[in-house]
Amino acid sequence: DSGVTQTPKHLITATGQRVTLRCSPRSGDLSVYWYQQSLDQGLQFLIQYYNGEERAKGNILERFSAQQFPDLHSELNLSSLELGDSALYFCASSVAAGGVNTEAFFGQGTRLTVV
Amino acid sequence: GNSVTQMEGPVTLSEEAFLTINCTYTATGYPSLFWYVQYPGEGLQLLLKATKADDKGSNKGFEATYRKETTSFHLEKGSVQVSDSAVYFCALTIQGAQKLVFGQGTRLTINP
Numbered sequence: 001d002s003g004v005t006q007t008p009k010h011l012i013t014a015t016g017q018r019v020t021l022r023c024s025p026r027s028g029d030l031s032v033y034w035y036q037q038s039l040d041q042g043l044q045f046l047i048q049y050y051n052g053e054e055r056a057k058g059n060i061l062e063r064f065s066a067q068q069f070p071d072l073h074s075e076l077n078l079s080s081l082e083l084g085d086s087a088l089y090f091c092a093s094s095v096a097a098g099g100v101n102t103e104a105f106f107g108q109g110t111r112l113t114v115v
Numbered sequence: 116g117n118s119v120t121q122m123e124g125p126v127t128l129s130e131e132a133f134l135t136i137n138c139t140y141t142a143t144g145y146p147s148l149f150w151y152v153q154y155p156g157e158g159l160q161l162l163l164k165a166t167k168a169d170d171k172g173s174n175k176g177f178e179a180t181y182r183k184e185t186t187s188f189h190l191e192k193g194s195v196q197v198s199d200s201a202v203y204f205c206a207l208t209i210q211g212a213q214k215l216v217f218g219q220g221t222r223l224t225i226n227p
Contacts (some may be wrong), residue, residue, distance in 0.1 A: 002158060033214060043204065043217035056214050090158060092215075104215060106151075106158035 003027065004107035006091050012113045018079040021110045025072055025093030032074040033094075033104060034066055038087035049074055052103070081114045088112075117142050121205050121218035128195055129226050136190040136221050138179075138205035146207040148172075148181050148188040149215065162190075162203070197225045222226040 003026035013019055025032050034046040036059075045058035049068035060066075063081075068074045078085060088111050092104040122137040140146060151159040163172030168183035177192045188205060196204045205218040 002160070004158070035215075043215075043221045045216070046216045048214055058214060092159075103161055103164070106160070108156075108158045 002105040002107065004091060004093050004105050006089075006107035006110050008110060009108065010111050010113075012115060013081060013082060015081055015114055016060075016094040017114075018077065019081065020114065021078070021112075023074045023076070023090055023091030023093075023107060024058070025074070025091075026105055029093035029095050029105070031094045032068055033086060033092040034060075034074070034076050035090040035092065036087050037090060038084075038111070041087075043090075046076070064083050070104050072077065078112070086112055086114045117144075117146070117207060117216045119205050119207055119208060119216055119218035121203075121221050123219075123221070125222040125224060127224045127226065129136070130197055132195045133226075134190070134192040134195045134199075134223070136203055136205075136223070138188045138190065138218060140186050140188065140205075140207050141148075142207060142209060144209040146209055149206045149208075150177070150179055150188070150190050151204040151206060151217075152219070153204065155201070158184050159204065195223075197227050199223060201227045 004080045005024040007022045023072045030051045035047045037043045046060040047066050048056040066076045088109045094104045118141045149164045150162040152162045164175040165172040165181035171180045179190045202220045202222050204220045206215045
């Protein structure tokens with residue numbers, strides 16, 4: 001158990017809908033990352049938050065947004081869903097925002113299926 | 116840009132065989148290198164890491180050496196077990212940034 005909790009584990013929704021994925025980082029970790037794992041794109045970095053502030057942005061679509069709350073949990077919002085958004089979404093957390101010796105711990109992921 | 120290339124899978128071996136999964140990288144800057152493992156139905160777990168040239172990371176019988184001259188970080192294990200069946204990801208981060216850049220993953224199946 002990595003200590004990173006993601007909910008829900010599975011989500012099935014229709015095209016055009018909006019969903020929210022939730023992540024609770026390990027106790028004491030200030031940094032949260034979101035990754036998307038799909039069959040054709042592999043594992044892609046989406047976005048990072050550190051202590052409530054956006055720190056880095058990757059290949060995140062404009063239809064997607066995220067935030068980190070004062071209690072450090074994070075939510076990833078996906079809207080106007082398309083079939084191609086079906087993927088496994090991972091959250092990871094680490095103590096710091098960067099640095100060579102900071103390890104990222106991953107949650108078990110949320111599997112999103114858009115039908 | 117920064118990228119990681121892994122040998123294509125899937126890889127199927129018999130128990131107690133020798134394992135090598137190749138990984139090469141391209142980086143603007145001085146990367147730290149990682150191997151992550153994903154067991155069925157689970158998230159990614161850090162297997163080992165190396166943060167500077169010639170460092171050897173090791174864990175659970177797996178080893179990888181950071182080779183700057185060949186920009187490689189190949190994963191090896193002398194004798195694999197059925198329980199090693201998983202997907203293995205090579206990854207890097209650039210100093211000062213924490214986001215991971217992953218290779219495409221290599222699915223490993225070990226038969227008894």
